[in-house]
Amino acid sequence: MGFKDETKQSYMKGVSLAKQYNPEDLDLLNGATLDVLEKVWNQCGRMTQKDIVEYTHKFPEWENPHGSSKEIEYESLLVALGYGEESKNMAEELEAQREASKLFPA
Numbered sequence: 168m169g170f171k172d173e174t175k176q177s178y179m180k181g182v183s184l185a186k187q188y189n190p191e192d193l194d195l196l197n198g199a200t201l202d203v204l205e206k207v208w209n210q211c212g213r214m215t216q217k218d219i220v221e222y223t224h225k226f227p228e229w230e231n232p233h234g235s236s237k238e239i240e241y242e243s244l245l246v247a248l249g250y251g252e253e254s255k256n257m258a259e260e261l262e263a264q265r266e267a268s269k270l271f272p273a
Contacts, residue, residue: 193201211219223229228239228247241258250257 196204211222214222226247228243230237230239230243241261242254245254245257
């Protein structure tokens with residue numbers, strides 16, 4: 168089950184959860200992940216779809232896809248986060264992990 172299975176599109180409201188969750192449903196997420204989700208929700212939870220677009224398009228790793236969509240590359244994200252010269256090797260390792268997880272899904 169992936170992100171698309173857990174969300175639904177709404178023309179007027181953007182993306183929302185496809186069903187309601189209880190905290191017990193989130194037991195596979197560790198405390199650090201839940202902390203990050205809570206911080207994101209506290210910062211962005213009341214934003215409109217337009218607000219989120221304007222906010223995220225100010226991030227240094229965002230590149231204009233000129234009417235399409237484009238995945239943000241790991242290396243661009245790591246450089247923006249300040250990892251400098253380590254970014255390329257770290258990005259290659261993350262990409263290898265992502266490819267391995269496609270071969271051996273949980």
